[in-house]
Amino acid sequence: MKQRRLSYYERQIIEASLAAGRSVGQIAAMIGRDHSVVSREVKRNKGQFFPYSSSIAQKAAKRRSRYTNTRKLIKDWRLQWYVTRRLEGGWSPEQISGRMKQERQARYVCPESIYQYVYDEQEGAPWLYHQLRRTHPLRQPQGQRKPNQRTTIPDRTPISARPEVVNRKERYGDWESDGMEFQRKRKGLVSVQKERKSHLLRLTKLETKQAKETRAAIEDVLEELPREFIQSITFDNGGEAAEHYRIKEEYNLETYFCDTYCAWQKGSVENIIGLLRQYLPKRSDISALTENDLYAIQERLNNRPRKSLQYQTPNEIFKQITKSGALNSRT
Secondary structure (H helix, E strand, C coil): CCCCCCCHHHHHHHHHHHHCCCCHHHHHHHHCCCHHHHHHHHHHHCCCCCCCCHHHHHHHHHHHHCCCCCCHHHHCHHHHHHHHHHHHCCCCHHHHHHHHHHCCCCCCCCHHHHHHHHHCCCCCCHHHHHHCCCCCCCCCCCCCCCCCCCCCCCCCCEHHHCCHHHHCCCCCCEEEEEEECCCCCCCCEEEEEEECCCCCEEEEEECCCCHHHHHHHHHHHHHCCCHHHCCEEEECCCHHHCCHHHHHHHHCCEEEECCCCCHHHHHHHHHHHHHHCCCCCCCCCHHHCCHHHHHHHHHHHHCCCEHHHCCECHHHHHHHHHHHCCCCCCC
């Protein structure tokens, strides 16, 4: 955000306060400014043989305001063309700036200058924010962050406590769960559950990420499974898993949670979401997806041979173990 310039009245207060022997910090507190602003103002307008004068400082400020400091990207069309073309090509401001430095370009701009150019509504190119990775229409002020809106998840068991029998995929019935999201303008998501050893997949369409709706979707999946095929579920730290303890009590299973920012710890479900993107890209209109459509995608993956299963399919494995009664005993 741009800093408001000192007014003539503020300069008069500075002059009177300096004459009264007050410090720069005290003056800054009086006028509601940072002490560095007052310090620069005094140093800029105080001579070697004469004290600070508010009238002289005001005239000097008006004189300096006549000289505009136009950005390079505004006045140099060649540089502007170079940056714009690369933004449209998917390059980030850091990549553009770094490449210019590597190529020893005659004109160089830093990443911050590119961001300022993109977000300057008056002289810049605000339409280019669509080309940035995060496509935010407004730039968040530096040093500020959005408030933490994470839902507190009670009764969490960390993944470090998960038994080795689960980690090594030595039994059936250990599931991983996650939500597959789409572009922000697209409402809805897909709840994804995958069994670690057999790779059996279950998909459910959801309207929201609310914990209650996610719990209901998982319960619908578990109701269709043999009780011996339900041993544990591993979640990430999203708020949609906040009601996991209800599932835990109802189905007598264990629930585990990945470490913060370590979604790779439930790599089985993350991998299947990557495969699902072939059928459900990020830009998909989830509202137009029917349950039959989702089931067809689910079964297409459940009927795909897997190398880890000696090229059998998850459905074949599930059919074999349920028919033969070769499921694990409850532990």
